[in-house]
Every structure is written in C-alpha cells, then in structure tokens.
Amino acid sequence: MKQRSDQLLEFLPQALFFLDQNYTVSYANPACLECLDRSRESFCGRPLADLFPRGEESPVEQRLKELSEEKVFEAVFDIPLEEERQKWVRLRVRSIPFMEVDPGRVFVGSVEDVSKWKKVEEERETLLDLAEKANQELKEFVSIVSHDLKAPLRGISSLAGWIRDDFADRIGEEGRENLDLLIRRVQRMYAMIEGLLRFSRIANTSEQRGPVDLEAILAETLRTLSPKEGIRILREVPLPMVAGERGRLRELFQCLLDNALKAMVGDQGEIRIGACQERSRWKIWIQDSGRGIPPEHQERIFRLFQKVSPEEEGIGVGLTLARKIVRMEGGELSLQSRPGEGTIVFFSLPMADGVPV
Numbered sequence: 001m002k003q004r005s006d007q008l009l010e011f012l013p014q015a016l017f018f019l020d021q022n023y024t025v026s027y028a029n030p031a032c033l034e035c036l037d038r039s040r041e042s043f044c045g046r047p048l049a050d051l052f053p054r055g056e057e058s059p060v061e062q063r064l065k066e067l068s069e070e071k072v073f074e075a076v077f078d079i080p081l082e083e084e085r086q087k088w089v090r091l092r093v094r095s096i097p098f099m100e101v102d103p104g105r106v107f108v109g110s111v112e113d114v115s116k117w118k119k120v121e122e123e124r125e126t127l128l129d130l131a132e133k134a135n136q137e138l139k140e141f142v143s144i145v146s147h148d149l150k151a152p153l154r155g156i157s158s159l160a161g162w163i164r165d166d167f168a169d170r171i172g173e174e175g176r177e178n179l180d181l182l183i184r185r186v187q188r189m190y191a192m193i194e195g196l197l198r199f200s201r202i203a204n205t206s207e208q209r210g211p212v213d214l215e216a217i218l219a220e221t222l223r224t225l226s227p228k229e230g231i232r233i234l235r236e237v238p239l240p241m242v243a244g245e246r247g248r249l250r251e252l253f254q255c256l257l258d259n260a261l262k263a264m265v266g267d268q269g270e271i272r273i274g275a276c277q278e279r280s281r282w283k284i285w286i287q288d289s290g291r292g293i294p295p296e297h298q299e300r301i302f303r304l305f306q307k308v309s310p311e312e313e314g315i316g317v318g319l320t321l322a323r324k325i326v327r328m329e330g331g332e333l334s335l336q337s338r339p340g341e342g343t344i345v346f347f348s349l350p351m352a353d354g355v356p357v
C-alpha cells in the first residue's frame with residue numbers, strides 16, 4: 001500500500017515532503033526537489049531547520065517544536081540560486097493524524113514558488129513608499145506656495161489701495177478704476193490659492209470613519225452660509241445617517257449648497273434636498289431653481305478653476321472638490337441641468353453600519 005502511495009506522490013504536480021518525529025526530511029517528491037532546486041541526496045535525510053536557516057536560532061526550528069499546538073507552520077523563505085538569482089518559496093508543514101502508522105511520516109509539508117508574488121509585493125511596497133514621499137513633498141510644496149504667495153499678494157492689495165486713496169486727485173478716475181481692477185485680480189488670485197489649499201487638505205488629511213448624521217451637517221452648513229430670506233430651503237425627507245469622515249462630508253455640503261445659492265437669480269429661489277435608499281447606499285440630491293448650466297459646460301465645470309462664465313461668483317473649486325470628496329468616500333457625483341430651469345446634483349454615500357434605515 002505504501003509503495004503504491006509513493007508511486008502516486010512521485011507523479012503529483014504538487015511539491016510535497018514528509019518529516020519524521022525529529023523534523024528530519026524522510027521523503028520528498030520530484031516536484032518538491034525541482035521547486036527547491038535540490039537533489040534528493042541534498043534534501044532528504046537532513047533536518048528541515050538546517051535547510052532553511054535563519055540567524056543564531058532558526059525560526060523553523062522554533063515553530064516546528066510548536067506544531068503539536070498550532071497545527072500548521074507556514075513561512076516564506078528566499079533560496080539563493082546560481083548567477084545571483086533568487087527564488088522565494090512558501091513552506092507549509094502540518095502534523096499527520098494517526099502518526100503511529102508510519103513514524104517516518106509524522107508531518108507533511110508542501111512547497112510553493114511565490115517568487116512572482118514576492119516581486120509584485122516588493123514593487124508594491126516601493127510604489128507605496130514613492131507615493132508617500134511624493135505626497136509629503138506635495139504637502140510641503142502647497143504649504144510653501146501658500147505662505148510665499150499669499151503674503152506678497154496681501155502687500156500688493158494694500159499698496160494698491162493706499163495709492164488709490166492717497167493719490168486719488170492725481171491719478172484721476174481712470175487710474176482709480178485700474179487700481180480697483182488690480183485689487184480685484186489680486187483678491188481672485190488669493191482666493192485661488194485658498195481653493196488649492198482646500199483641495200490639498202481634503203486629499204491629504206483623514207479622520208476616523210464612522211456614522212455621520214447628515215441632518216446635523218445640513219444644519220451646521222446652513223448656519224454658516226446664512227441664505228437670503230427670499231431663498232427657501234426645503235428638505236423633502238429627513239436626511240439619513242451615512243458612513244464616512246465627518247469633516248469631508250461637511251465640506252461636501254458646504255461646496256454644493258454654496259454653489260446652489262450662487263446659482264440663484266436675484267433674491268428669490270428654492271433649494272430642495274432629499275435622499276432615498278439604493279441597495280446598500282444612500283442617494284442624495286440637492287436641487288436648485290437657479291440659472292442652470294448649458295450642456296456643453298456640464299463636464300468642464302468639474303475641472304479645477306472652471307466656471308460657466310467669467311462673470312459668475314466664486315473661483316470654480318466647489319464642484320471639483322465635491323466630486324473628489326464623494327469619490328474618496330466610495331461614491332459618485334453627477335448633475336442634471338437645463339439653462340433657466342435649475343440644476344440637480346446627485347451623489348451616493350455608503351450606509352452607516354448598524355443604524356436603522
């Protein structure tokens with residue numbers, strides 16, 4: 001019977017070996033020897049710990065002694081080959097029930113070539129390290145740009161204001177208008193830098209995720225924005241609890257509601273806010289009765305600093321930031337709009353775990 005099983009093992013594609021009660025290799029099939037690039041004589045009859053040494057005390061030897069308790073031993077080792085090549089293998093060993101049947105086969109082991117996956121893992125670690133360094137450099141760059149550009153801009157704006165006021169009689173009406181234009185341009189540049197900082201902070205900061213009450217987020221945002229008396233804010237249904245980062249979601253509502261308020265024509269208008277469940281997510285919408293967006297601009301305005309027209313309020317950061325936040329939270333954001341009929345923005349967010357719908 002044993003002879004027949006050994007014959008079967010010889011032809012198996014899986015790399016297998018056996019250990020006796022002293023953790024010495026008693027048998028290895030051809031697939032195992034090929035995987036380890038060893039001859040039968042150099043592998044069989046030797047303690048497994050000697051075949052995979054590590055430092056003064058081999059972890060193989062340590063873990064093998066604990067096999068009877070933990071049942072399975074698993075580790076990954078590198079095997080040096082010729083021409084400075086290297087192979088990585090995953091080694092698994094477990095005890096065999098009814099060991100009295102064959103004292104030379106108390107434990108069974110398997111070997112798997114994981115060189116490809118090890119290389120992918122190392123490349124992944126390298127890329128993650130490079131990404132982390134690039135991210136840190138970006139943070140430093142944004143901080144430097146913020147400090148080094150905002151201070152001169154404040155100085156230019158102040159100086160232009162002094163010249164306009166102190167030398168008004170000398171520069172005339174046209175000169176004053178040019179200085180006012182200069183101040184407005186400086187203020188716009190300052191606002192664009194602030195927008196970049198907001199975008200950078202959202203992309204590079206994180207907080208603990210958990211249930212977030214969108215009702216509370218909406219109330220806070222409306223207190224901050226202070227809509228005009230002629231603008232009606234209608235909540236179609238109570239807003240749900242979602243899973244996410246509270247700071248990001250507050251920034252999301254700030255961007256979308258601020259955009260909706262700026263879209264109003266005159267001092268009258270209506271904003272409707274609602275939500276419905278779609279499978280394991282919440283679909284939320286913010287609809288305004290403002291001027292609307294022409295079809296040819298509806299994708300372009302999601303790019304940084306892009307607006308429907310130069311005369312519009314703002315600097316063109318809100319929708320870019322809103323879509324970025326929703327995607328970071330694992331959702332998607334889109335809009336539907338017709339000129340003169342308003343805009344409705346849809347976005348999805350994950351449901352909060354353990355919170356009743």
